[in-house]
Amino acid sequence: MRSVSIIGIGQTPVGELWEHSARQLAYDAVSSAMADANVERVDALFVGNMLSGSLLDQEHLGTLVADVCGLHGVEAAKVEAACASGAAALRVGTMAVASGFHDIVVVAGLEKMTDTVGKDTTAGLATAADAEYEALHGVSFVGLNALMMQRYMYEYDVPLDAFAGFSINAHRNGARNPNAMFQEALSLEDYVRAPIIATPINILDSSPVCDGSAAVVLAPTEWAHKFTTGHHRGAVQILASASASDTLAVHDRRDPLFLEAANLSGQRALRQAGIRQDDLDFFELHDAFTIMIALSLEANGFAQRGEGWRMADEGEIGIGGRLPISTMGGLKSRGHPVGATGIYQIVESVLQLTGSAGGNQVAHARLGMAQNIGGSGATIVTHILGS
Amino acid sequence: MRSVSIIGIGQTPVGELWEHSARQLAYDAVSSAMADANVERVDALFVGNMLSGSLLDQEHLGTLVADVCGLHGVEAAKVEAACASGAAALRVGTMAVASGFHDIVVVAGLEKMTDTVGKDTTAGLATAADAEYEALHGVSFVGLNALMMQRYMYEYDVPLDAFAGFSINAHRNGARNPNAMFQEALSLEDYVRAPIIATPINILDSSPVCDGSAAVVLAPTEWAHKFTTGHHRGAVQILASASASDTLAVHDRRDPLFLEAANLSGQRALRQAGIRQDDLDFFELHDAFTIMIALSLEANGFAQRGEGWRMADEGEIGIGGRLPISTMGGLKSRGHPVGATGIYQIVESVLQLTGSAGGNQVAHARLGMAQNIGGSGATIVTHILGS
Numbered sequence: 001m002r003s004v005s006i007i008g009i010g011q012t013p014v015g016e017l018w019e020h021s022a023r024q025l026a027y028d029a030v031s032s033a034m035a036d037a038n039v040e041r042v043d044a045l046f047v048g049n050m051l052s053g054s055l056l057d058q059e060h061l062g063t064l065v066a067d068v069c070g071l072h073g074v075e076a077a078k079v080e081a082a083c084a085s086g087a088a089a090l091r092v093g094t095m096a097v098a099s100g101f102h103d104i105v106v107v108a109g110l111e112k113m114t115d116t117v118g119k120d121t122t123a124g125l126a127t128a129a130d131a132e133y134e135a136l137h138g139v140s141f142v143g144l145n146a147l148m149m150q151r152y153m154y155e156y157d158v159p160l161d162a163f164a165g166f167s168i169n170a171h172r173n174g175a176r177n178p179n180a181m182f183q184e185a186l187s188l189e190d191y192v193r194a195p196i197i198a199t200p201i202n203i204l205d206s207s208p209v210c211d212g213s214a215a216v217v218l219a220p221t222e223w224a225h226k227f228t229t230g231h232h233r234g235a236v237q238i239l240a241s242a243s244a245s246d247t248l249a250v251h252d253r254r255d256p257l258f259l260e261a262a263n264l265s266g267q268r269a270l271r272q273a274g275i276r277q278d279d280l281d282f283f284e285l286h287d288a289f290t291i292m293i294a295l296s297l298e299a300n301g302f303a304q305r306g307e308g309w310r311m312a313d314e315g316e317i318g319i320g321g322r323l324p325i326s327t328m329g330g331l332k333s334r335g336h337p338v339g340a341t342g343i344y345q346i347v348e349s350v351l352q353l354t355g356s357a358g359g360n361q362v363a364h365a366r367l368g369m370a371q372n373i374g375g376s377g378a379t380i381v382t383h384i385l386g387s
Numbered sequence: 388m389r390s391v392s393i394i395g396i397g398q399t400p401v402g403e404l405w406e407h408s409a410r411q412l413a414y415d416a417v418s419s420a421m422a423d424a425n426v427e428r429v430d431a432l433f434v435g436n437m438l439s440g441s442l443l444d445q446e447h448l449g450t451l452v453a454d455v456c457g458l459h460g461v462e463a464a465k466v467e468a469a470c471a472s473g474a475a476a477l478r479v480g481t482m483a484v485a486s487g488f489h490d491i492v493v494v495a496g497l498e499k500m501t502d503t504v505g506k507d508t509t510a511g512l513a514t515a516a517d518a519e520y521e522a523l524h525g526v527s528f529v530g531l532n533a534l535m536m537q538r539y540m541y542e543y544d545v546p547l548d549a550f551a552g553f554s555i556n557a558h559r560n561g562a563r564n565p566n567a568m569f570q571e572a573l574s575l576e577d578y579v580r581a582p583i584i585a586t587p588i589n590i591l592d593s594s595p596v597c598d599g600s601a602a603v604v605l606a607p608t609e610w611a612h613k614f615t616t617g618h619h620r621g622a623v624q625i626l627a628s629a630s631a632s633d634t635l636a637v638h639d640r641r642d643p644l645f646l647e648a649a650n651l652s653g654q655r656a657l658r659q660a661g662i663r664q665d666d667l668d669f670f671e672l673h674d675a676f677t678i679m680i681a682l683s684l685e686a687n688g689f690a691q692r693g694e695g696w697r698m699a700d701e702g703e704i705g706i707g708g709r710l711p712i713s714t715m716g717g718l719k720s721r722g723h724p725v726g727a728t729g730i731y732q733i734v735e736s737v738l739q740l741t742g743s744a745g746g747n748q749v750a751h752a753r754l755g756m757a758q759n760i761g762g763s764g765a766t767i768v769t770h771i772l773g774s
Contacts, residue, residue, distance in 0.1 A: 001487040021519070044630075053440035053467075057510070058518040060469040063632040063766045067639070073651050075630040076766060077475040078467040080440075082447040088464040092479050099486035100388040101628075123444070131445040132408070241488075243431075243462040245450040252454070264460050379450045379463060 004097045005224040005235040006385070008037025008217035009347045014181045014335030017211040022056055022112035026065040029213035030108050034069075037217035038227050043102035044075035048089030048109040049339035050082055054124040055116040065108060075102070082128035083288065084374030085109065086342025087243075087381035090216070094241045097218050108215040109343030121209055125338070128375040130249040142206065142289075144250055144376045146198035149291035152257055153200060156306035160200055163290035164191040165312030167204045167332055170287060173319065174329025176359040181210050181335035205290040207336035214343040216350070233354040239367075240272035240384040248378045259299035261380035262371060266300045269369065269382040277301055280384075281365040282324040282352055284345040286373035287331045296371060297323075324362050327352060342372035346383060353387035391484045392611040392622040393772070395424025395604035396734045401568045401722030404598040409443055409499035413452040416600035417495050421456075424604035425614050430489035431462035435476030435496040436726035437469055441511040442503040452495060462489070469515035470675065471761030472496065473729025474630075474768035477603070481628045484605050495602040496730030508596055512725070515762040517636040529593065529676075531637055531763045533585035536678035539644055540587060543693035547587055550677035551578040552699030554591045554719055557674060560706065561716025563746040568597050568722035592677040594723035601730035603737070620741040626754075627659035627771035635765045646686035648767035649758060653687045656756065656769040664688055667771075668752040669711040669739055671732040673760035674718045683758060711749045714739060729759035733770060740774035 010033030012025050020028075026047070034042070045066045052058045062076035075096075081088035086109030093107035113121050126135040129144060139147075152158060167186055174180035186204060194202040219227060224235035244264035250256050270277060277300065285296045294308035302323055303311055311317055317325045328334055328348040331341055349368045351357040357365075365387075372381045397420030399412050407415075413434070421429070432453045440446045449463035462483075468475035473496030480494035500508050513522040516531060526534075539545060554573055561567035573591060581589040606614060611622035631651035637643050657664060664687065672683045681695030689710055690698055698704055704712045715721055715735040718728055736755045738744040744752075758769045 023519075050446055051440070053438070053511075053514055054444075054446070056518060057441075057514050057522065059437055059441070059467055059514040060516075060635060060762050060765060062468060063761065064517065064635045066632050067635045067765070071632075073631050073633070073647070075478075076468070076632045077478070077630070079479075080446055080465040080467055081449055081463070091462075091464070092466075092482070095479070095482040095486045095488055098488065099482045101482055101485065124440075127440055127444050127446040129447075130451065131443060132410075135444065243464070244460050245453050245458075245463045246460070248447060248451045248454045260460070374450065375447050378447065378454070 001098045002100060003221035004094050004218050004238045005221040006216045006350055007219045007224050007227040007235050008033045009350050010036060011179055011214040011344060011347050012212050013179045014210050014212035014337055016114045018115045020211065022052065022110060023064060023068045025112065025211060025213035026108055026110045027068050029215040030069045030106055033106060033215035033217050039104055039217060042071060042074060042104045042106045044096055044105045045071055046089045046092045046107050047078045048085035048342060049078055049111060050080055050085045051111060051113065051124045054127060055119045055121065056112060081379045082374035083338045084342060084372045084379045084381050085339035087372035087383060090342060090346060090383065091241050091243055091381060093218050094238055097220060103220060105218045106215055107343065108213060109340030110213040111337035111339040112211045113209045113337060114211055133249045142198045142201060145289040145291055146201045148250065148256060149200055152291055155257060158309050161192055162309045163205060163312060164188050166287060166290045166293045167191055169314060169317050170326040170330040170332035173327055173360050174333025177328040177334055180329040180333050181208055182333045201289060207288045207331035210335040210337050212335060212337035212340045214340050214347045216343060216346055233356050236350045236353045236385050236387050238383060239386045240269035242268035242272060243381040246378050248375060250376050257295065259295050259377045259380065261377060262296055262299035265380045265382040269384050273384040275367060280367050280369050282327055282362050282368045284349055284370040285325050286371055287326055288336055292373060319360055319362055327360050327362060342381065345370040345372060349385050353385055388485045389487060390608035391481050391605050391625045392608040393603045393737055394606045394611050394614040394622050395420045396737050397423060398566055398601040398731060398734050399599050400566045401597050401599035401724060403501045405502045407598065409439065409497060410451060410455045412499065412598060412600035413495055413497045414455050416602040417456045417493055420493060420602035420604050426491055426604060429458060429461060429491045429493045431483055431492045432458055433476045433480045433494050434465045435473035435729055436465055436498060437467055437472045438498060438500065438511045441514060442506045442508065443499060468766045469761035470725040471729060471759045471766045471768050472726035474759035474770060477729060477733060477770065478628050478630055478768060480605050481625055484607060490607060492605045493602055494605065494730065495600060496727030497600040498724035498726040499598045500596045500724060501598055520636045529585045529588060532676040532678055533588045535637065535643060536587055539678055542644060545696050548579055549696045550592060550699060551575050553674060553677045553680045554578055556701060556704050557713040557717040557719035560714055560747050561720025564715040564721055567716040567720050568595055569720045588676060594675045594718035597722040597724050599722060599724035599727045601727050601734045603730060603733055620743050623737045623740045623772050623774050625770060626773045627656035629655035629659060630768040633765050635762060637763050644682065646682045646764045646767065648764060649683055649686035652767045652769040656771050660771040662754060667754050667756050669714055669749045669755045671736055671757040672712050673758055674713055675723055679760060706747055706749055714747050714749060729768065732757040732759060736772050740772055
């Protein structure tokens, strides 16, 4: 298997971008990634996206983006795995280069969730759940996460404000990320006073509905140096790429408070990379809701079962902490354009690993893990990157 | 790159299967392919599907199918490229095995288009076109093909019944396929008297709206013999796998009557396989509309420009003809459950290459090409298989 590296990155700001169409966002991200990689031509384009069919009446998105970006004739396809679509598309791009089918591949994550005429974004997001056994009965995606958070608080006797530190950390970091949707810090008082949207989840436990696109350019590691000459920040190697699934419906799980797919794909990734989790310098996790942070930290072995919420503290998860998370704001503050999120995590990991993360730089970052979650933990994709 | 072979196949009958849900269809196809391959466990599952988000309110389909099939923990994702979703998913499965990331991979094609409550299937199919520059203006998918057919007839001075032989051939073959939707032969009179649905396309020029699922199990060629012992029909090698794209909108093409992506992916596939097109024993092409047959034959070099329609004759395209096409009924007679079609083409090619095609067997078939088209020619995926 050929080793694969990331030789270019691009991203749009995240937000309610009413004046930007999906195709324009994708063009902006892909063209800046290709310029960053010093390539004018690629062999293939894979797009991670969840909602273009439901919200934009547009399938065939891979070829649309290739067309809009002027990549005439290339292989193109869309990859969908709910909110893990971005990382699932990166898996496909990585396999394309690793297998030798292609040399230069661009992978874009794209989601346009606002300004969608006559469409219901909440109903769209619920298509990540089991349509017949969950969504049909009226439970929304926030509702499913609320049930998991309620169970966690009951099972482990955790107070309501125990999760505040996760949101505060994300906003502290996002305030220094020019592409973040929310660039302001939060206080504990802000969190405590935030309106509840689905008991016990409040609005500051939740990532926002938003638009955005991010892209990376992949090449064989052995050639990467040819593209990263001059002022380029340098290539970053994909040391591991792994994915795992669980039952789609939460009620079918053996244990609804254990993200088995996070554990499986995380362990597979560590084995591929040949490292231990203690070797990781940061962890870009999928903080769509604060409960997902606690469960992710536990399933990946960074905390004991029922103890993940105790890491909601700057000394633990801040930029200078034991295990920095959400270093550029995470899904909570940078934003969560669902199919794009997995690629934003990778773009931000590349910034960290090349000393380009500005005021949020994790000192001496050499190994980072990014984990992208689809649905309520049903698909989990893990990448480990190294500089 | 590791060579990849198909060690098992499965398919459901195609039709208006009102009593079968999408998940049940997928279960039936995947479980029969796994039983055929003598495997109880796979490493990954990729699902080709176009319309589950638009018509079933169900995304996250890869993991849903893995869950329903009892494949707990495996990697799973959906791959979408409009009507070429099936072959695009096979591309991904092939890359997964070729790269060494996985050993045993199942690839399913799945579409459920009938009995979708409160949904508009025609509007769903139009999401394969450019939403802003084609569909918004009211053109349906049949309409786009009708414009291309009208132009073809004008440009090359072709009479209206010139395409009849393509439909007659498909139905002759489909009549002997127990899984085909339409198992009855057609006469020239039937064709001439068929109602027009979008001038000049009549209902017998068009493939039907229907449901179905097909699946294949992949393994490294070097291990394939371990699975194909006893009464197994034998493995079939994937000699080439290639994909290409064109502009999404027909009006953006340099020449709307030349399927550039068919030419590109076909040439790439022939190069990979190291054969010439004259070496092919049959060609499973994408006969969603009869005009697509003429254009496919021309773009792949089996006929001169403007002459493809002249092959609509049993001596040319029949089972015993120069280049058998639609050997099990094609999209026209077997049916066209869009995201599943690319896998049906592969399953039927495996039947031909292993002498298992019954009354439709092409004598001494050793090399076959399958070509799956997304949209009005915007994504075209070509596989060459050999026994």
